[in-house]
Amino acid sequence: MSTKDFLEKDYYKVLGVGKSASADEIKKSYRKLARKYHPDANKGDSIAEERFKEISEAYNVLSDDKRRKEYDEARSLFGGGVRMPGSGSSGYGFDLGDLFGNTPTGGGGGRLGDLLGGVFGGRSSHPRPRRGADVETEASLTFGDSIDGATVSLHLAGEGPCKTCNGTGAKAGTVPRVCPSCEGTGQASRNLGNFAFSEPCKTCRGRGLVVDDPCLVCSGSGRAMSTRTIQARIPAGVGDGQRIKLKGKGAPGERGGPPGDLYVRVHVSPHPVFGRSGHNLTVTVPVTFAELALGAEIKVPTHRGMPVNFRIPPGTPNSRTFRIPGKGVRRSDSTMGDLLVTVNVQVPKSLDSEAREALETFRKVTGSDDPRAELLRQARAG
Secondary structure, three states: OOHHHHHHOOHHHHHOOOOOOOHHHHHHHHHHHHHHHOHHHOOOOHHHHHHHHHHHHHHHHHOOHHHHHHHHHHHHHOOOOOEOOOOOOOOOOOEHHHHHOOOOOOOOOHHHHHHHHHHHOHHHOOOOOEOOOOEEEEEEEOHHHHHHOEEEEEEEEEEEEOOOOOOOOEOOOOOOEEOOOOOOOOEEEEEEOOEEEEEEOOOOOOOOEEOOOEOOOOOOOOEEEEEEEEEEEEOOOOOOOOEEEEOOOOOOOEOOOOOOOEEEEEEEOOOOOOEEEOOEEEEEEEEOHHHHHHOEEEEEEEOOEEEEEEEEOOOOOOOOEEEEOOOOOEOOOOOEOOEEEEEEEOOOOOOOHHHHHHHHHHHHHOOOOOOOHHHHHHHHHO
8 A cells, every 4th residue: 555545545435434433333334335346246347346445445444453543643644635746636735745845756755755654554665675786897908809899807896695694694504583673674663743754673774684693704784795707798899988887787686676787997008000089090101202292002001900002192291191991990880980091201210322312303303492481471471
């Protein structure tokens, strides 16, 4: 039964009795209505079936002295009826969302559920499965593995179920017992006037179980630090510093909860030849002045592949970048980036007599062409 049902439904009205009705009057009315609306007596009648469920729900609350008292106190506290946030009901004096702040109705119920949880009987709640924590680690890859993808071994340390006691917290040969204080719910109620706040049971610390003979390794907590090694697949094309999410590879969950996620920060070692620019690879290729001036066909290296032939057009300026399609990094859609080739003139450190004579002749022939003339003119004009 939800908090919303407990507050909104008038169980006395459902059973057709007054608020001061005795236990015998409640029982008598219930039996009369149950016979009338029982599914066996109304086969195929969905309306009668729903009515029977409402009657049974009302009787389950009003026939229990403790639950009836809590029900009466709750409805008395809120003026006999409220409208829960998002319920669409009308005709009540106020909205609990206005009193406690609008809270989401999904998941754990938000602040409102925490505040009112104890009013409606902590025994109906149970320790919920808890998702495992997310874990972060780092991995180092070679440049080639970052391009092609790789499977790496990751050594993780963190808290998880104790392997000695299999997470029970109990010494070998013994088992935990249900907490006598919270009867296994892990929750306890603390009364503050007309309110009862739900909080973790102090006896079992919210576990719902009590360990009489604790495990020597985890001291009864059921949790212990451990190390584990997992094999993780790093996708192709990952870049240096990129953070990869591996779903379900984090810390184990508790009480059947799902594991957390693993986040891997990737560090890529530099390559002596190639660089990265998004999904493109970059490479700088040394060339001679004659190859740029006259044009030439040169060989360009590719990553983990055979060199490709590339034609340099005559009159190519130094540091110009060319694009060779399809020789870069694979994208998520399986298409390939490009190889960006930058040509850079390599000046010889020494010349023999024949080469020097040829360059001297070239300088004499082109001496009238000053490559800095336009630069100097613009500098004076500015």
